[in-house]
Amino acid sequence: MSNEVFIKIITFVSRAVDKTLRKISLNDEFHYPKPSIYAFWHGNEFPMMLSNQNRNIVIMVSLSKDGEMLSGLLRNFGFLTVRGSSSKGGGRALIEIIKYARSGYSLAFACDGPRGPYHKLKSGIVYTAQKTKMPLIPINCSPKYKIMFKNWDRTIIPLPFSKTVQVYADPIYVGDTDSIEDKVKEVESKLNKLFKFTNECYWENDILKYLQYHPAPKILIVQPSRIGDIIFSLPVLNAIKEKYPNARLSWIVDERCSQILEDNPILENVFVWDRKRVSFKYYRQLIKTLRKEKFDLSIDLHGLAKSALLVKLANAHFKIASSSTNGMREFSWLFSKEIKSLSNKHCVQRHFEVAKYLGCKEEIKYPIYIPEESFQSVKKKLLKENINLENIAGIHPGGGWVSRRWNSYKFAVLAGKLKRELNLDVVLVGGKEGGISEKGLSEEIVRDSGVNVIDMSGKFTLKELCAFLLMCKIFVGNEAGPMHIATALNVNAVAILGPTDAKRTGPYKGNTTIVQHQVACQPCRNRNCKAVICMKDITVKEVFETIKKKL
Numbered sequence: 001m002s003n004e005v006f007i008k009i010i011t012f013v014s015r016a017v018d019k020t021l022r023k024i025s026l027n028d029e030f031h032y033p034k035p036s037i038y039a040f041w042h043g044n045e046f047p048m049m050l051s052n053q054n055r056n057i058v059i060m061v062s063l064s065k066d067g068e069m070l071s072g073l074l075r076n077f078g079f080l081t082v083r084g085s086s087s088k089g090g091g092r093a094l095i096e097i098i099k100y101a102r103s104g105y106s107l108a109f110a111c112d113g114p115r116g117p118y119h120k121l122k123s124g125i126v127y128t129a130q131k132t133k134m135p136l137i138p139i140n141c142s143p144k145y146k147i148m149f150k151n152w153d154r155t156i157i158p159l160p161f162s163k164t165v166q167v168y169a170d171p172i173y174v175g176d177t178d179s180i181e182d183k184v185k186e187v188e189s190k191l192n193k194l195f196k197f198t199n200e201c202y203w204e205n206d207i208l209k210y211l212q213y214h215p216a217p218k219i220l221i222v223q224p225s226r227i228g229d230i231i232f233s234l235p236v237l238n239a240i241k242e243k244y245p246n247a248r249l250s251w252i253v254d255e256r257c258s259q260i261l262e263d264n265p266i267l268e269n270v271f272v273w274d275r276k277r278v279s280f281k282y283y284r285q286l287i288k289t290l291r292k293e294k295f296d297l298s299i300d301l302h303g304l305a306k307s308a309l310l311v312k313l314a315n316a317h318f319k320i321a322s323s324s325t326n327g328m329r330e331f332s333w334l335f336s337k338e339i340k341s342l343s344n345k346h347c348v349q350r351h352f353e354v355a356k357y358l359g360c361k362e363e364i365k366y367p368i369y370i371p372e373e374s375f376q377s378v379k380k381k382l383l384k385e386n387i388n389l390e391n392i393a394g395i396h397p398g399g400g401w402v403s404r405r406w407n408s409y410k411f412a413v414l415a416g417k418l419k420r421e422l423n424l425d426v427v428l429v430g431g432k433e434g435g436i437s438e439k440g441l442s443e444e445i446v447r448d449s450g451v452n453v454i455d456m457s458g459k460f461t462l463k464e465l466c467a468f469l470l471m472c473k474i475f476v477g478n479e480a481g482p483m484h485i486a487t488a489l490n491v492n493a494v495a496i497l498g499p500t501d502a503k504r505t506g507p508y509k510g511n512t513t514i515v516q517h518q519v520a521c522q523p524c525r526n527r528n529c530k531a532v533i534c535m536k537d538i539t540v541k542e543v544f545e546t547i548k549k550k551l
Contacts, residue, residue, distance in 0.1 A: 003065075007072040014073065018050045020160040021143070025051070026167040026202075026294055027216060033171060035106040037129050037136045039187055041119055041195060042110040043153035045070060047141040050158065051166045054078030058100045058107050060093055062114035080105065094124060101132045111187070116152050119195070121188040126180050135171035136183075138190040138215075142198035165202045169194055169215040170246070190215065207297065207318050208359050216246045218293055222310045223301040224254045224273050226400065227462075227481030230261070231366065231488050232347045232508070233301045236322075238367045239352070239360035241266045250293065252310050259462035260485075264369040269293070273310065283313070290314040300336045301351050308332035322351045348508045364509065366488035374467040378460065382427070382471075385454045389471060393424035393547075396477030397441045398431070403529040404478050406496045406538065408441045412448035413540045414476070419451040422551065424473065429465060429482060430457040474547055479506060487512045494546050498535035499524045513550060515543055 038057070040048055058080040061071040071081040080100065084093020101107055109125040112118065129136040142165060143158035158164055169190040174183050197213035204210070211217050219240060223233045230253065241249060250269040251261050261270045271290065274282070290313050298314050300307045300321035311319055312335050321336035339357045341350040348364065356362060382389060397411045415426045426449070428442040442457040460468055469475055469486045475493040477483045479500060486493045487510035495507045497516040501523035506514055517537045 003069055003072065007069055007076070010069070010073055011076045014046070014050065014077070017158060017160050020162075021050060021158060022163045023051050024163060024165045026165065026214075026296070027218075032137055032168060033135050035101065035104055035134060036171065037101075037125065037132070037134050038106065038108040038139045039111045039121075039125050039136060039191060040108065040139050040141070041153070041191060042112050042114070042116070043149075043151075043155045044141060045074075045110060046155070046157050047143055047146075047164055047166075048108075048139070049074060049077050049079070051141050051164060052108075056080075056105050058082060058097055058105045060084060060097055060107075060109055064114060067114065079108075094128065098128060098132055101128070101134060107132075107134070111191075112153070118152060118154070119188070119192060121184050121191070123180050123184050126174055126183045126187065129172070129183075130174040130176065130178070130180070133173075135173055136187060137171050138169040138187055138194055139166065140191065140194035140198045141166040142195075142202075144203050165198050167194060167198060167202075167215065207320070210296065210318070211244055211247070211358065214296060216248055217244060217296040218248045218250070219244075220290075220293070220295045220298045220314050220316060221249065221251045221301060222298055222307045222314070224252060224275075224307060224310065225257070225302055227257050227260060228479075228484040228505075229302065229347075230257055231481070231484040233351050234366045234368065234488065235348060235364045236299070236301065236351050236355045237266055238365045239355035239363065240358060241367075242363075243355075243358065243360040250295070252290070252314070257462075260368070260466075262463075263371065264367060266367050275306065287313045298336070299354055300332060301354070303332045303338075305332060308335045311335045320354060320357070322354050344503070346504055346506075346508050368466060368485070368488060370463060370466045370470070374461070374463040375471075378464050378467045378471065381456070381459065381464075382454075382468075385456075387425045387427060387454060390473075391424055392472045393418045393422075393426050394469065394472040394475040394477075395426060395428050395445070396430055396475075396480060396482040397428065397445060399478040399480035401499075401527040403499050403527055403532050403535070404480065404497075405441070406478055406498075406535055408444040409448055410538075410540050410543075411441075412445040412450075412453075414543055415445055415449040415453050416451045417540070417544050418474075418547070419449075419453070422548070426451070426453045427468075427472075428453060428455045428457055429460060429468065474551060476543065476547065483507055483512070486510070492550055494543060494550065496535070496538060496543060498522075498532060498538075499526060499529060513546055515546055 061067045061081045063083050074081050082093045082097045111121050111125045113122045143162040145159040145162035147157040149155040193213050201210045201213045248268045252271040252273055255272045255274050258272045295314050295316035297318045298311050298316035300311050319336040321338050323341045339354045341353040399405050418424045418426050442455045446453045446455050469491050475486045475491050479497050483495050487507035490511050493512040495512050495514045502514050517534055519534045522534050
């Protein structure tokens with residue numbers, strides 16, 4: 001049988017197999033610079049050929065008889081070929097392939113040569129990258145079901161109806177002064193890591209192994225809820241980034257809280273979810289946006305129906321969840337594997353069990369990014385009100401639950417004492433959360449305090465609120481988002497707590513002192529309790545004395 005007939009037969013069979021394959025690309029090639037030099041191991045030619053057809057790629061193929069047949073097959077699948085190898089015709093082939101590169105073509109090399117040794121990189125590909133200034137991208141492709149021959153390069157042939165996964169490592173650039181030997185070791189190491197990932201880790205259920213060998217895993221954190229919940233979840237974000245520095249982290253969040261995450265250098269994407277929009281068109285676009293990212297892992301830190309919906313929409317390869325405040329509820333357990341925690345732990349610790357499960361170091365850090373312009377904007381607003389920037393007492397009288405709010409008149413009396421006895425400029429902050437406008441509470445305090453209290457409720461963005469809290473000499477408030485931010489930022493703070501369990505949902509560590517009375521009905525989840533004995537029993541004197549001690 002002639003080579004031409006044999007190539008036609010192999011082409012026909014390859015196209016038939018190609019039609020049955022489900023191809024999975026974990027990181028889209030279009031995110032990478034073009035043109036590029038792709039490096040892969042010998043034996044991987046068939047999966048690579050079927051996954052990268054008609055993309056203006058030039059491949060160097062040996063001058064052997066096997067190389068001649070492979071060259072004919074590659075051309076039938078839309079590749080250009082240059083004949084030569086490290087053992088024969090390499091110099092001439094290298095000159096020719098560099099000409100192609102300068103004409104805008106991408107290049108590809110089976111970079112352990114035509115005779116091996118197995119998975120030992122030849123220096124020609126690194127030399128080509130240095131001469132052409134093109135990025136060198138290690139790449140590997142592997143089918144789940146395959147035939148692997150017992151020749152020196154373990155040639156892989158995909159079986160029909162198999163899934164085939166392909167993944168790229170980050171580009172490597174070779175400068176004029178770089179050591180070729182060092183770059184050879186770097187590329188070889190990344191290729192071997194990719195080979196192990198695509199041939200083993202992707203097809204197994206071992207999350208740790210998967211994340212360890214994936215060159216840049218995409219991880220989505222699902223915590224769309226209130227500011228306090230987001231603050232409790234931030235240590236997980238930080239721990240994962242420290243453990244997996246190449247991971248590409250994203251977060252999906254309610255639009256009301258998105259500012260606390262925006263522009264954070266740890267996060268590659270912040271996806272804003274608008275819960276008020278319930279149209280089919282909106283959710284179709286949200287599905288398209290999330291699934292385009294091809295997430296490797298989603299982490300549900302909320303454990304309710306709304307977060308479970310978002311987990312389902314994102315459709316990550318792995319799905320895990322924190323046991324959250326009260327365990328996974330509302331059918332969220334249907335979509336994610338629950339990482340359980342002791343029920344008597346604080347929410348921060350319960351969420352952090354997920355980070356520990358992923359092999360992260362147990363260290364609580366809150367990565368909150370505050371741009372310099374937020375500080376400048378806050379200073380400008382405060383100076384306009386004649387505030388002494390070195391002597392600020394911040395007060396937040398609001399909170400989501402009515403039962404969590406200390407009496408506004410007591411706040412007014414406290415504000416008066418802070419001004420008269422400690423000579424602090426009192427600034428009120430808040431928004432419009434809950435049944436009663438926080439703006440209304442602030443107006444009552446301004447009216448009843450008897451001193452000059454500055455009401456800045458609703459006048460700060462979330463970023464500006466963070467900046468303001470760092471400028472406070474003391475911050476006082478109920479259990480709510482601003483207090484949790486202050487705690488995370490290690491602000492000198494006093495938290496007034498009532499019906500909730502401080503050990504589970506109160507301010508966690510930081511420089512916050514909690515003032516709370518223990519009563520028989522506590523803790524409770526009665527958001528509209530009329531008696532609120534736990535809050536009524538807390539006196540102005542107690543809070544004021546606590547502030548004096550902290551100052």
